[in-house]
Amino acid sequence: MGYSGLDELIGNSRSREKFIENLKGENFEFDAALACKQFPSITLGCFPTVELYDGPACYSQITESLVPQILGGSIPSHIDANWVDPKCLYQNLQSIYSEMSNMNAPYILEEKVDQCFIHSQSPDWKMETRNALQLTADKPCSNAGSVTQQTATSVAEILDKHINCLTGLTKRQLSQLENCGFHTLRKLLHHFPRTYVDLQNAEMEIDDGQYLIFVGKIMSSRAIRASSSFSFLEVVVACEVADADPNPECTPNKLEERQKRTIYLHLKKFFRGTRFTCSPFLRSIQEKHREGDIVCVSGKVRTMRGKDHFEMREYNIDVLKGEDDSCVYPKGRPYPIYPSKKGLNPEFLRDIISRSLKILPVELDPLPKDVTQDICLPSLSDAYIGIHQPANLNEADLARRRLIFDEFFYLQLGRLFQMLEGLGTKVEKDGLLKRYTKPELNTIFMEEWSSITKTFMKVLPYTLTSSQLRATSEIIWDLKRPVPMNRLLQGDVGCGKTVVAFLACMEVIGSGYQAAFMVPTELLAFQHYEHLLGLLEKIEATNEKPSVALLTGSTPSKQAQLIRKGLQTGDISMVIGTHTLIAEKVEFSALRIAVVDEQHRFGVVQRGRFNSKLYFNSITSQLVSTSSNNSAKNDVAMAPHVLAMSATPIPRSLALALYGDMSLTQITDLPPGRTPVKTYIIEGNEAGFERAYQMMLEDLEAGGKVYLVYPVIEQSEQLPQLRAASADLETISTKFSGYKCGLLHGRMRSDEKEEALRMFRSGETNILLSTQVIEIGVDIPDASMMVVMNAERFGMAQLHQLRGRVGRGERKSKCILLASTSSSLKRLKVLEKSSDGFYLANMDLVLRGPGDLLGKKQSGHLPEFPVARLEVDGNILQDAHHAALKVLETSHDLEKFPDLKAELSMRQPLCPLGD
Numbered sequence: 001m002g003y004s005g006l007d008e009l010i011g012n013s014r015s016r017e018k019f020i021e022n023l024k025g026e027n028f029e030f031d032a033a034l035a036c037k038q039f040p041s042i043t044l045g046c047f048p049t050v051e052l053y054d055g056p057a058c059y060s061q062i063t064e065s066l067v068p069q070i071l072g073g074s075i076p077s078h079i080d081a082n083w084v085d086p087k088c089l090y091q092n093l094q095s096i097y098s099e100m101s102n103m104n105a106p107y108i109l110e111e112k113v114d115q116c117f118i119h120s121q122s123p124d125w126k127m128e129t130r131n132a133l134q135l136t137a138d139k140p141c142s143n144a145g146s147v148t149q150q151t152a153t154s155v156a157e158i159l160d161k162h163i164n165c166l167t168g169l170t171k172r173q174l175s176q177l178e179n180c181g182f183h184t185l186r187k188l189l190h191h192f193p194r195t196y197v198d199l200q201n202a203e204m205e206i207d208d209g210q211y212l213i214f215v216g217k218i219m220s221s222r223a224i225r226a227s228s229s230f231s232f233l234e235v236v237v238a239c240e241v242a243d244a245d246p247n248p249e250c251t252p253n254k255l256e257e258r259q260k261r262t263i264y265l266h267l268k269k270f271f272r273g274t275r276f277t278c279s280p281f282l283r284s285i286q287e288k289h290r291e292g293d294i295v296c297v298s299g300k301v302r303t304m305r306g307k308d309h310f311e312m313r314e315y316n317i318d319v320l321k322g323e324d325d326s327c328v329y330p331k332g333r334p335y336p337i338y339p340s341k342k343g344l345n346p347e348f349l350r351d352i353i354s355r356s357l358k359i360l361p362v363e364l365d366p367l368p369k370d371v372t373q374d375i376c377l378p379s380l381s382d383a384y385i386g387i388h389q390p391a392n393l394n395e396a397d398l399a400r401r402r403l404i405f406d407e408f409f410y411l412q413l414g415r416l417f418q419m420l421e422g423l424g425t426k427v428e429k430d431g432l433l434k435r436y437t438k439p440e441l442n443t444i445f446m447e448e449w450s451s452i453t454k455t456f457m458k459v460l461p462y463t464l465t466s467s468q469l470r471a472t473s474e475i476i477w478d479l480k481r482p483v484p485m486n487r488l489l490q491g492d493v494g495c496g497k498t499v500v501a502f503l504a505c506m507e508v509i510g511s512g513y514q515a516a517f518m519v520p521t522e523l524l525a526f527q528h529y530e531h532l533l534g535l536l537e538k539i540e541a542t543n544e545k546p547s548v549a550l551l552t553g554s555t556p557s558k559q560a561q562l563i564r565k566g567l568q569t570g571d572i573s574m575v576i577g578t579h580t581l582i583a584e585k586v587e588f589s590a591l592r593i594a595v596v597d598e599q600h601r602f603g604v605v606q607r608g609r610f611n612s613k614l615y616f617n618s619i620t621s622q623l624v625s626t627s628s629n630n631s632a633k634n635d636v637a638m639a640p641h642v643l644a645m646s647a648t649p650i651p652r653s654l655a656l657a658l659y660g661d662m663s664l665t666q667i668t669d670l671p672p673g674r675t676p677v678k679t680y681i682i683e684g685n686e687a688g689f690e691r692a693y694q695m696m697l698e699d700l701e702a703g704g705k706v707y708l709v710y711p712v713i714e715q716s717e718q719l720p721q722l723r724a725a726s727a728d729l730e731t732i733s734t735k736f737s738g739y740k741c742g743l744l745h746g747r748m749r750s751d752e753k754e755e756a757l758r759m760f761r762s763g764e765t766n767i768l769l770s771t772q773v774i775e776i777g778v779d780i781p782d783a784s785m786m787v788v789m790n791a792e793r794f795g796m797a798q799l800h801q802l803r804g805r806v807g808r809g810e811r812k813s814k815c816i817l818l819a820s821t822s823s824s825l826k827r828l829k830v831l832e833k834s835s836d837g838f839y840l841a842n843m844d845l846v847l848r849g850p851g852d853l854l855g856k857k858q859s860g861h862l863p864e865f866p867v868a869r870l871e872v873d874g875n876i877l878q879d880a881h882h883a884a885l886k887v888l889e890t891s892h893d894l895e896k897f898p899d900l901k902a903e904l905s906m907r908q909p910l911c912p913l914g915d
């Protein structure tokens with residue numbers, strides 16, 4: 001399939017050993033960071049961009065057009081231009097998967113065992129589904145008053161029916177479904193598609209390094225034994241792709257008029273070890289993929305030497321249709337891809353979900369109608385249909401929003417309901433709800449801060465911004481409550497989160513407890529430690545100076561032992577360190593706050609470990625023991641308060657915000673005097689490099705400090721286009737001979753890294769060649785310029801974080817992003833225009849397309865919101881919170897909302913942190 005030998009097949013001309021070594025870790029730094037930070041960017045053919053963030057206006061527009069379409073069966077004339085007319089899709093599906101498109105009309109499934117029957121005459125399959133639903137629809141709904149319970153079929157009555165209510169299932173199928181956990185209709189309907197695919201691969205721009213999704217036909221599957229301990233599997237998939245419209249701004253070309261070409265994807269898997277080279281193993285992996293099967297493949301594409309040949313090494317492959325399958329999916333609709341379930345045939349799964357949808361009544365919604373109408377969300381049954389069988393991606397997204405809303409709403413409702421139950425009188429309950437409606441009341445004014453905190457404030461070389469002050473007050477309010485805080489402090493890069501966290505630590509130390517500050521890298525731990533010591537030095541009163549220690553993996557063992565002892569006895573009031581802090585052997589005398597910086601680098605479980613470091617309320621540390629000898633002894637074991645800090649909100653961290661009561665604090669402004677970093681996107685050709693070097697020279701001559709950021713440490717033959725930090729040291733040193741260069745990367749020893757950073761900070765070096773180790777938290781306020789090599793290799797959020805390393809002081813700063821592929825310039829241009837982290841996170845998703853609409857789960861053990869991507873769905877969380885408050889204000893005990901109450905009890909409460 002276009003290879004001249006094994007070397008080419010595995011991607012380069014290096015020796016196999018070197019390659020394997022490479023697999024083991026040479027590029028680890030690059031890949032791990034990317035994997036951590038990025039959602040896969042999947043582009044979905046010719047579907048229009050789904051406007052995810054347009055707020056209520058967008059929903060109402062969509063709803064306006066959606067509802068008549070669903071209920072009236074015709075597409076309204078005022079339909080938004082963004083809407084995809086299903087008829088225009090699929091019309092030109094060609095040769096390699098023509099069998100998937102040879103039916104003209106959508107289908108209606110009949111309940112026949114194991115078979116899908118198609119009614120090609122059905123003009124509107126959803127209309128028919130609806131009509132079918134109407135037959136079973138029950139009570140009419142009412143909509144009076146501000147928040148009222150409509151009368152609906154109890155959700156539990158329908159959704160929690162056993163799946164044997166679906167007629168025609170064989171015993172074997174029933175037990176198969178049960179084995180997979182699909183006991184009820186709810187379980188089935190909550191098995192959401194992982195993504196949707198456009199069967200036409202239309203308008204596919206193939207950009208090296210991008211995650212893409214394709215539909216194609218398996219041409220070959222070969223498992224080859226290359227040596228006694230090395231084998232590989234190569235599956236070749238041919239996909240027909242329609243090129244992008246050359247003139248989208250003029251009269252758009254119809255899909256069928258565009259040029260098509262066939263591309264070949266080479267999916268590769270490598271196996272090392274003698275047991276993977278035996279014939280039975282090779283045969284079994286080879287036979288897993290059958291020639292002729294139509295498959296959906298997603299993964300990161302890499303260009304190969306041969307034209308139209310691309311490689312994928314980490315990929316997902318789903319069989320859409322075997323050659324002998326008879327079922328056809330309706331034309332023009334996004335094709336749902338479900339997460340696999342214990343070998344359940346995907347076709348059967350789709351069929352069975354489709355049957356479940358058919359028996360859903362229209363009036364199923366336990367949510368009061370005015371709640372959903374207020375925020376323009378579809379009804380529950382529309383949402384189920386929309387998520388499983390959307391007419392287009394807008395409809396899927398609307399459905400997704402409704403389902404996300406439910407997740408948030410019931411969580412909020414449950415939590416508030418529980419809190420109200422714990423209170424006695426109506427006045428108390430109203431008081432609590434009022435506090436939540438007006439969060440600004442939840443602050444502690446500075447006068448009430450402890451004296452250490454106030455002293456610390458005084459030694460700061462700047463005044464806190466109003467947002468920092470508000471954040472500190474909110475956190476201190478939490479710290480004074482007997483309930484463990486679980487708060488996320490979110491703010492854009494460089495906004496000054498660290499000092500807010502330091503103040504929170506001072507507050508607990510001031511009341512006799514200990515603080516732990518956990519950061520993801522040793523470099524950062526060292527930086528924070530030095531920074532804090534520098535500030536504490538300025539405190540004159542020695543009795544107010546807390547003892548602070550630094551504990552990381554590189555702390556010499558004797559010293560580490562002493563620090564642990566100090567923490568255990570309470571002699572040390574605060575410790576800054578890496579994940580070593582959560583090791584079992586680190587015991588605290590009275591840990592009251594754990595600050596977790598850039599928490600997405602830590603797993604939820606790791607973070608949760610702080611919860612087991614209980615303290616007793618009566619314990620007092622050395623610091624105040626003299627002044628508070630007689631403190632009340634009240635031996636209550638408490639988990640410490642947890643303050644997570646992040647510049648990029650991610651699903652988990654925001655999910656955590658739900659557990660603490662409204663515990664999300666945002667810093668919304670930047671310290672005064674900052675000017676936005678001027679960003680330049682330059683193509684990384686010879687002229688581009690020269691321009692960048694010239695700008696560097698000008699900056700250095702003006703006394704600036706420059707970061708050069710590289711995607712990899714060492715040059716690799718596999719990826720020769722990548723510039724490498726180590727390899728470039730000599731070139732840059734020669735080029736800028738009047739200036740000193742330093743090197744910083746993840747493979748250096750901890751003390752070497754600290755030294756490199758120290759030299760750059762002090763000005764002993766003027767240029768720092770670094771990998772993305774500097775991405776998080778590195779704070780050198782007078783660094784004035786950054787140049788990122790092969791910028792296309794970094795995600796947008798990552799580039800935003802990197803860029804945040806400059807412009808942290810009053811000096812005007814620049815950032816140059818050198819892109820080595822012209823196709824990535826468009827994506828990077830967004831960074832030129834905006835410096836708003838939230839906006840960029842959103843744009844990232846929009847640009848990459850909504851392919852992974854339903855979310856890629858992070859690993860970990862926290863129960864997930866099945867469909868939410870909280871980094872972009874935060875506004876729905878807010879809506880859900882208000883809706884829950886509104887409902888409870890109307891009825892504290894939910895007696896007026898029996899269906900809601902029933903539904904609330906049906907939903908499993910999410911378990912607390914780390915469980």
Ligand SMILES: Nc1ncnc2c1ncn2[C@@H]1O[C@H](COP(=O)(O)OP(=O)(O)OP(=O)(O)O)[C@@H](O)[C@H]1O
Pocket residue numbers: 462463464465468491492493494495496497498499646647671672776777778779781804808
């Ligand atoms: N109110 C303020 N006025 C002036 N400078 C400030 C203020 N608050 C913080 N700074 C300075 O701003 C710089 C950035 O602060 P800090 O490192 O806390 O940011 P951050 O929010 O943690 O950023 P990142 O997410 O990039 O780590 C530091 O040099 C800090 O000393």
